[in-house]
Amino acid sequence: DTAVSQTPKYLVTQMGNDKSIKCEQNLGHDTMYWYKQDSKKFLKIMFSYNNKELIINETVPNRFSPKSPDKAHLNLHINSLELGDSAVYFCASSQLQGAYGYTFGSGTRLTVV
Amino acid sequence: AQSVSQHNHHVILSEAASLELGCNYSYGGTVNLFWYVQYPGQHLQLLLKYFSGDPLVKGIKGFEAEFIKSKFSFNLRKPSVQWSDTAEYFCAVNAYSSASKIIFGSGTRLSIRP
Numbered sequence: 001d002t003a004v005s006q007t008p009k010y011l012v013t014q015m016g017n018d019k020s021i022k023c024e025q026n027l028g029h030d031t032m033y034w035y036k037q038d039s040k041k042f043l044k045i046m047f048s049y050n051n052k053e054l055i056i057n058e059t060v061p062n063r064f065s066p067k068s069p070d071k072a073h074l075n076l077h078i079n080s081l082e083l084g085d086s087a088v089y090f091c092a093s094s095q096l097q098g099a100y101g102y103t104f105g106s107g108t109r110l111t112v113v
Numbered sequence: 114a115q116s117v118s119q120h121n122h123h124v125i126l127s128e129a130a131s132l133e134l135g136c137n138y139s140y141g142g143t144v145n146l147f148w149y150v151q152y153p154g155q156h157l158q159l160l161l162k163y164f165s166g167d168p169l170v171k172g173i174k175g176f177e178a179e180f181i182k183s184k185f186s187f188n189l190r191k192p193s194v195q196w197s198d199t200a201e202y203f204c205a206v207n208a209y210s211s212a213s214k215i216i217f218g219s220g221t222r223l224s225i226r227p
Contacts, residue, residue, distance in 0.1 A: 045215075098214060100162070
């Protein structure tokens with residue numbers, strides 16, 4: 001069983017479209033995250049939810065909206081996609097708010113054309 | 114603000130060479146430290162972690178790292194690399210006072226010549 005699963009794995013879409021990425025973890029962790037990895041491999045945190053409550057909201061355009069229906073799921077919705085949104089988006093989960101490290105999903109490669 | 118520095122952007126070694134990748138962090142309080150590896154086209158996987166105790170920690174695939182508190186460093190080492198170690202390596206820090214997030218370094222790309 002995959003511990004942290006993301007769908008889709010690849011997403012190619014046109015500028016201006018709205019898209020969603022889904023993430024689910026079956027580890028019983030209490031905290032979930034979205035990270036963005038750019039073309040230079042730099043990893044930047046976007047959002048974090050602890051038990052369905054938003055606890056980290058970094059400087060991210062408000063076109064990005066996370067939603068956590070329960071502590072096992074964290075989805076990311078992106079409105080009005082722009083070329084600069086092209087990146088790999090990683091979902092991760094942890095226990096005790098990251099103190100012991102994260103378990104990452106396999107990533108979603110988003111390409112905006 | 115916390116930060117993590119990995120000074121080596123790209124390291125190229127031959128098989129069987131020894132490896133040391135540098136990592137320094139800036140935070141004066143208690144930290145948990147991690148090294149993650151990302152093989153080409155894959156997600157990040159935990160190599161090893163330090164929480165407390167023995168500053169020399171051993172991880173998977175023959176990797177180890179040493180925490181030197183006075184130098185704010187957590188360098189990754191491997192005595193003899195293999196071609197399969199070709200990957201991106203990320204050092205990361207979780208500071209006890211931070212709001213539940215791990216800060217990642219910019220990564221070091223390791224290329225191994227067969």
